[in-house]
Amino acid sequence: MNRSPRKEREWKEREARILEVARRLLMEHGYLGLKMDQIAAEMEYSKGTIYQHFSSKEDVIMELAAQTIEKRLELMARASEYKGRPRERIAALGVAVELFVRRFADYFRVEQIIRADSIREKAAQERQEKLTACELRCMGIVSGIVRDGIAAGDLTLPEFLTPEQLTFGMWSLSFGGSSIIVTGQLGELGVEEPFQAIINNIQMLLDGLNWKPLSYETDYPQTMERIAEEMFSDLLDDARTP
Amino acid sequence: MNRSPRKEREWKEREARILEVARRLLMEHGYLGLKMDQIAAEMEYSKGTIYQHFSSKEDVIMELAAQTIEKRLELMARASEYKGRPRERIAALGVAVELFVRRFADYFRVEQIIRADSIREKAAQERQEKLTACELRCMGIVSGIVRDGIAAGDLTLPEFLTPEQLTFGMWSLSFGGSSIIVTGQLGELGVEEPFQAIINNIQMLLDGLNWKPLSYETDYPQTMERIAEEMFSDLLDDARTP
DNA sequence: TCATTTTTTGACAATGTGTCATTTTTGAAA
DNA sequence: TTTCAAAAATGACACATTGTCAAAAAATGA
Numbered sequence: 001m002n003r004s005p006r007k008e009r010e011w012k013e014r015e016a017r018i019l020e021v022a023r024r025l026l027m028e029h030g031y032l033g034l035k036m037d038q039i040a041a042e043m044e045y046s047k048g049t050i051y052q053h054f055s056s057k058e059d060v061i062m063e064l065a066a067q068t069i070e071k072r073l074e075l076m077a078r079a080s081e082y083k084g085r086p087r088e089r090i091a092a093l094g095v096a097v098e099l100f101v102r103r104f105a106d107y108f109r110v111e112q113i114i115r116a117d118s119i120r121e122k123a124a125q126e127r128q129e130k131l132t133a134c135e136l137r138c139m140g141i142v143s144g145i146v147r148d149g150i151a152a153g154d155l156t157l158p159e160f161l162t163p164e165q166l167t168f169g170m171w172s173l174s175f176g177g178s179s180i181i182v183t184g185q186l187g188e189l190g191v192e193e194p195f196q197a198i199i200n201n202i203q204m205l206l207d208g209l210n211w212k213p214l215s216y217e218t219d220y221p222q223t224m225e226r227i228a229e230e231m232f233s234d235l236l237d238d239a240r241t242p
Numbered sequence: 243m244n245r246s247p248r249k250e251r252e253w254k255e256r257e258a259r260i261l262e263v264a265r266r267l268l269m270e271h272g273y274l275g276l277k278m279d280q281i282a283a284e285m286e287y288s289k290g291t292i293y294q295h296f297s298s299k300e301d302v303i304m305e306l307a308a309q310t311i312e313k314r315l316e317l318m319a320r321a322s323e324y325k326g327r328p329r330e331r332i333a334a335l336g337v338a339v340e341l342f343v344r345r346f347a348d349y350f351r352v353e354q355i356i357r358a359d360s361i362r363e364k365a366a367q368e369r370q371e372k373l374t375a376c377e378l379r380c381m382g383i384v385s386g387i388v389r390d391g392i393a394a395g396d397l398t399l400p401e402f403l404t405p406e407q408l409t410f411g412m413w414s415l416s417f418g419g420s421s422i423i424v425t426g427q428l429g430e431l432g433v434e435e436p437f438q439a440i441i442n443n444i445q446m447l448l449d450g451l452n453w454k455p456l457s458y459e460t461d462y463p464q465t466m467e468r469i470a471e472e473m474f475s476d477l478l479d480d481a482r483t484p
Numbered sequence: 485t486c487a488t489t490t491t492t493t494g495a496c497a498a499t500g501t502g503t504c505a506t507t508t509t510t511g512a513a514a
Numbered sequence: 515t516t517t518c519a520a521a522a523a524t525g526a527c528a529c530a531t532t533g534t535c536a537a538a539a540a541a542t543g544a
Contacts (some may be wrong), residue, residue, distance in 0.1 A: 116354055169415065179414075180410070197407035
């Protein structure tokens with residue numbers, strides 16, 4: 001349909017700007033408060049033009065979500081490259097995911113929104129698939145490391161737990177915890193340092209499975225500190241002391 | 243404002259019917275597909291009457307959510323009464339929550355929806371507080387049992403994990419896992435028996451913390467089976483074999 | 485320069501929420 | 515049984531927002 005040398009670039013730039021504005025407005029006013037008219041106004045384009053890029057408001061949000069997951073996938077992929085024993089690589093993933101949630105809290109809130117029904121359905125097919133594929137690859141990275149651990153002889157799973165089920169467990173802990181954190185209602189509950197709590201709970205889970213080296217045999221906090229500095233220095237700055 | 247002997251009963255009955263219809267429509271068509279007009283039509287009342295009970299669509303959903311949490315609190319409170327060692331009582335909570343999610347999957351999806359932004363804000367103040375209070379009491383039940391475990395000498399938490407943080411961990415695992423299950427996209431990921439997986443992961447977590455009796459010292463699956471039959475026979479029927 | 489194609493625009497139809505003046509029902513006193 | 519004021523129910527309406535599309539404007543290139 002479309003062909004153009006530099007037109008293509010301009011088109012992409014504009015799409016990026018739409019998403020930028022949309023993300024800001026979404027964070028400011030929430031799902032119900034995001035208005036297509038307002039996006040158009042802030043962009044100094046008309047609504048019709050926005051609809052040239054996206055088929056609906058939900059479609060915009062879906063694309064924001066896709067960006068989210070891609071960002072996380074990127075960080076996780078980076079972390080999984082860490083040279084070390086499998087359990088240390090899991091710790092590296094922990095660093096990645098924590099940094100992701102802290103540094104891109106807005107991204108995460110978008111993920112929350114699209115999980116609530118209906119929104120997914122109204123988005124373009126293509127975007128949905130992109131998103132599902134990304135999620136799958138994220139899971140794949142984790143369960144790959146679990147299998148590496150088994151192969152290395154560091155981990156023997158009980159017969160009632162498959163690698164996918166363990167992955168699901170860590171995923172649930174991380175996702176559920178982050179959801180609760182981001183949604184707010186945590187302050188009143190007296191949970192200190194919730195991010196650290198997620199990581200510590202995962203450590204205890206892995207200890208329970210006797211995944212070597214155990215948490216008291218290795219200084220994982222130090223390892224994670226090092227990983228953060230070595231692999232994610234670009235994202236670090238103030239995220240450590242909020 | 244209102245006073246009436248049997249009027250009051252009729253009012254409550256109608257409110258219950260509104261919620262019943264709303265819940266069904268919400269489950270059928272999702273958040274965006276829930277129309278106040280349609281609720282009115284199915285009720286054979288006019289829209290204005292619905293608005294006498296609820297200030298907005300979001301307010302209706304919020305009340306559905308409050309029912310959700312109340313239901314869960316009820317089941318959890320029942321489970322916590324189990325006469326046994328603290329870790330067994332945690333297992334009882336596991337039974338309760340699993341039954342809750344399976345038996346009241348629709349309730350849970352509502353909880354999902356209200357976590358996505360904005361909806362909360364548009365609901366009546368009173369309903370919001372009711373909901374937060376319920377959540378707090380749910381957490382309280384769990385951390386109470388954790389403290390009982392410590393007091394009984396069955397559990398010694400490492401200095402880096404408070405009872406609230408452990409509670410937060412189990413909560414995240416359970417909530418996150420249930421969210422992922424209910425939202426669907428699980429089939430493609432190759433996770434078998436996800437409910438059992440949640441429970442097993444929690445068991446491994448508690449083993450990692452050395453909470454006695456450890457999972458291989460006691461037949462927890464059998465214990466849970468028994469608890470289900472003794473304490474929750476009214477909810478059991480087909481929930482065991484889906 | 486001007487004809488043709490592409491892009492942008494914003495008025496508009498469609499849909500839905502929440503309100504409120506008007507109508508209907510209720511129930512107690514006459 | 516009739517009467518009438520208070521309470522409850524109604525649905526037309528005002529308003530907001532989405533998504534569309536014919537018309538206007540801009541870009542292209544001969």
